[in-house]
Amino acid sequence: STKMYSFSVVTLFCSSFVGSSLQSNMSAIASLTNESEDSSQKLDIPINPPAPCEVLKENDNIEQTVTEEMLDEVAEICLTETDTISLLDIPSSIFVTEDADDAGVIKEKNNQYAELCKNRIGNDNYLEESAQTFSGAPKDKHTQSDKIAKEDKGMIATTWDIYDSFFDQNKSPDNDKDDYTESSVGTSKDQEKSGEKSGSSSSYTVATGNSTWLILSESFRHSLFVMERIVVGKIFQPKLAAYRQLPILKGNVVMLIVEDPDSTAKPGxxxxxxxxxxxxxxxxxxxxxxxxxxxxxxxxxxxxxxxxxxxxxxxxxxxxxxxxxxxxxxxxxxxxxxxxxxxxxxxxxxxxxxxxxxxxxxxxxxxxxxxxxxxxxxxxxxxxxxxxxxxxxxxxxxxxxxxxxxxxxxxxxxxxxxxxxxxxxxxxxxxxxxxxxxxxxxxxxxxxxxxxxxxxxxKRKAAGTKTxxxxxxxxxxxxxxxxxxxxxxxxxxxxxxxxxxxxxxxxxxxxxxxxxxxxxxxxxxxxxxxxxxxxxxxxxxxxxxxxxxxxxxxxxxxxxxxxxxxxxxxxxxxxxxxxxxxxxxxxxxxxxxxxxxxxxxxxxxxxxxxxxxxxxxxxxxxxxxxxxxxxxxxxxxxxxxxxxxxxxxxxxx
Missing domain, CATH: 2.130.10.10 (YVTN repeat-like/Quinoprotein amine dehydrogenase)
Incomplete structure (x- = not known):
């Protein structure tokens, strides 16, 4: 079977080119018609009524196989121009349409300017001179700053430091209170029962707490200050009592007259x-x-x-x-x-x-x-x-x-x-x-x-007076x-x-x-x-x-x-x-x-x-x-x- 191909292309080329192309196209169509008739007669195919032809639309895509003979043939292609599509339209502020509201005002100003330019010719009030605007000369300035001091520091955290830190974070305040209570009770009572063993265990419990914070605290220093005064007052009680003219404590209180061993005092x-x-x-x-x-x-x-x-x-x-x-x-x-x-x-x-x-x-x-x-x-x-x-x-x-x-x-x-x-x-x-x-x-x-x-x-005055x-x-x-x-x-x-x-x-x-x-x-x-x-x-x-x-x-x-x-x-x-x-x-x-x-x-x-x-x-x-x-x-x-x-x-x- 022979298929017919028709191309409809609109072009804007010149008339001479279109005329020559039409003559060549007519000859080509005639040759194709003759060849198709000869080939159909030679084929032993039953003659059936032709199938209804499908009318192809302009936008339909046709899949076909292109042969070398088709490539050698002359094809007529017509190119048409599409409509102009505006992607961005920014109206000018300089030009105004005649339909604008302020078109009359602008026309009046233009007329005044044209009249001014016309009257300027030959007028002594106007003088044409050229002028030049000078731009400031650039200046380079340099600044100086102190050198940025850099210092490398390093630190090390051992395994037990990390463990103690996480252990203190996870420890609740109730547990701390219980531990301190046990420590204080163990110090006062267990020491009487267990002797040196309980005393050492209680000391270890206190040492494992925040001893550094306790020593540096103001309340602890004040307690030491008061305790020192009490101890020294106990030692010097007989002497201080004699100084203040108070009776010396007797009875169950042991009177100690202690002299400073480091003192080099020699009373004379x-x-x-x-x-x-x-x-x-x-x-x-x-x-x-x-x-x-x-x-x-x-x-x-x-x-x-x-x-x-x-x-x-x-x-x-x-x-x-x-x-x-x-x-x-x-x-x-x-x-x-x-x-x-x-x-x-x-x-x-x-x-x-x-x-x-x-x-x-x-x-x-x-x-x-x-x-x-x-x-x-x-x-x-x-x-x-x-x-x-x-x-x-x-x-x-x-x-x-x-x-x-x-x-x-x-x-x-x-x-x-x-x-x-x-x-x-x-x-x-x-x-x-x-x-x-x-x-x-x-x-x-x-x-x-x-x-x-x-x-x-x-100078002496009379007798009996002072000198x-x-x-x-x-x-x-x-x-x-x-x-x-x-x-x-x-x-x-x-x-x-x-x-x-x-x-x-x-x-x-x-x-x-x-x-x-x-x-x-x-x-x-x-x-x-x-x-x-x-x-x-x-x-x-x-x-x-x-x-x-x-x-x-x-x-x-x-x-x-x-x-x-x-x-x-x-x-x-x-x-x-x-x-x-x-x-x-x-x-x-x-x-x-x-x-x-x-x-x-x-x-x-x-x-x-x-x-x-x-x-x-x-x-x-x-x-x-x-x-x-x-x-x-x-x-x-x-x-x-x-x-x-x-x-x-x-x-x-």
């Missing part, structure tokens, strides 16, 4: 009678204990001060004035509840020469130093921030050693405006300075300049000691290196009120009597003088040896008793019994020098500091003087 000896035996009823000193630790061994005790609110706190300054022997300078705050170790320890850059506690702010400790610095420490703090203020940045700071500092009470005249407590210091540079606590440190102003006396004239001394002042002299009047805080006494004692006032910074002088030896210490407001003691390099402020010569002079008198102290309990350090011995004077010789003489141990002296308030004890870093506590025994008595002084005529 008291002078005995000519027979070599001291009577049991004669006055004497009884050794109680000594404040000492490893930090303070070998250091000179330069100053001591009681806390004015808490009588159990004692501040002690340690230093060494020997330039060839550089030892650390310390400030230790001792408590009577623990005589074996100080509660606070502060390290200082320079040697401490004087201490004094504040009465209004009992935690503030004023410190005078050898390099001229005045500092205030807060003893409630335990770290390096205890030093809250100093005079190092003040323009009025002292240039020489500060030999004494004293707090002034709040009711002082110059302090009523500010309402704060202030300090008075005396220095070897000849200046007496008042200090106040500021935000950035200590601020000071000079109260008095101690000028040297070059010429002295004495005055007229002084011509010039260069400054060193100030060595200072004390404020016990009832009038505006009045104070100053001792100088020329042997003069000046009575000064805070309201007069130009002239001294009175001047007292016995000899030319330096005045080492001055102290007002706590019972009589017009009596004071002074000590110089050769003797002790008792003064009355209305007389310019001493009422009494006391001397027992030719050695230097370092310091003197009035007893706060007995008005007729004072103590003095003379050379290497301590002397206790009782003016009610003897004004010619001391009542008690205590010698220091061999090789030890006595440096500082302090009485206690409310008890009959005296604290004695030496050159070996120890504060020895002695109790005065068998003194026949009564408390509250006053001494009547008569002036020497």
């Amino acid at each position: 000896t008291e002078e005995q009678s000519e027979e070599g035996e001291e009577s049991a009823s004669s006055p004497s000193l009884e050794y109680l204990w000594a404040f000492s630790c490893e930090l303070t061994k070998g250091c000179n005790i330069t100053s001591m001060a009681w806390n004015k609110i808490n009588p159990n706190i004692l501040a002690v300054a340690y230093g060494d004035f020997d330039l060839s022997n550089c030892k650390p300078s310390l400030i230790c705050c001792w408590s009577l509840k623990n005589p074996m170790w100080p509660e606070r320890v502060f390290h200082c850059d320079s040697w401490v020469t004087s201490l004094d506690f504040s009465a209004i702010n009992p935690s503030q400790l004023a410190v005078g130093m050898y390099d001229g610095t005045l500092a205030i420490y807060d003893v409630q703090r335990q770290n390096n921030n205890a030093r809250i203020a100093d005079s190092s940045k003040c323009s009025e700071r002292h240039l020489h050693p500060v030999w004494q500092v004293n707090w002034i009470k709040e009711e002082t005249l110059f302090l009523r405006e500010g309402g704060a407590e202030a300090l008075i210091s005396v220095s070897a540079d000849g200046r007496i300075t008042m200090w106040s606590l500021l935000n950035n440190g200590l601020g000071g102003r000079d109260l008095m300049e101690l000028k040297s006396t070059q010429n002295t004239k004495k 005055k001394t007229e002084c011509f002042l010039s260069v400054l002299t060193r100030g060595l000691c200072l004390d404020i009047h016990p009832t009038d805080s505006c009045i104070y006494l100053v001792g100088t290196s020329e042997g003069l004692i000046h009575k000064c006032s805070l309201s007069n910074s130009q002239n001294v009120l009175e001047t007292y002088q016995k000899d030319l030896c330096p005045v080492n210490h001055i102290e007002w009597s706590p019972f009589s407001s017009d009596v004071f003691l002074s000590c110089s390099s050769d003797q002790i003088q008792l003064w009355k402020q209305d007389y310019f010569t001493p009422v009494f002079s006391f001397t027992s040896t030719q050695e230097v008198v370092k310091t003197i102290r009035w007893s706060p309990n007995w008005p007729t008793i004072f103590a003095a350090i003379i050379g290497r011995q301590l002397e206790i004077w009782d003016l009610d019994s003897n004004i010619l010789a001391p009542t008690i003489v205590h010698h220091a141990a061999p090789g030890v020098k006595l440096m500082s002296l302090l009485f206690t308030t409310g008890t009959d004890c005296v604290f004695l500091g030496d050159s070996d870093g120890q504060i020895t506590v002695y109790q005065l025994k068998n003194l026949s003087v009564g408390k509250g008595e006053k001494v009547k002084l008569k002036a020497n005529k």
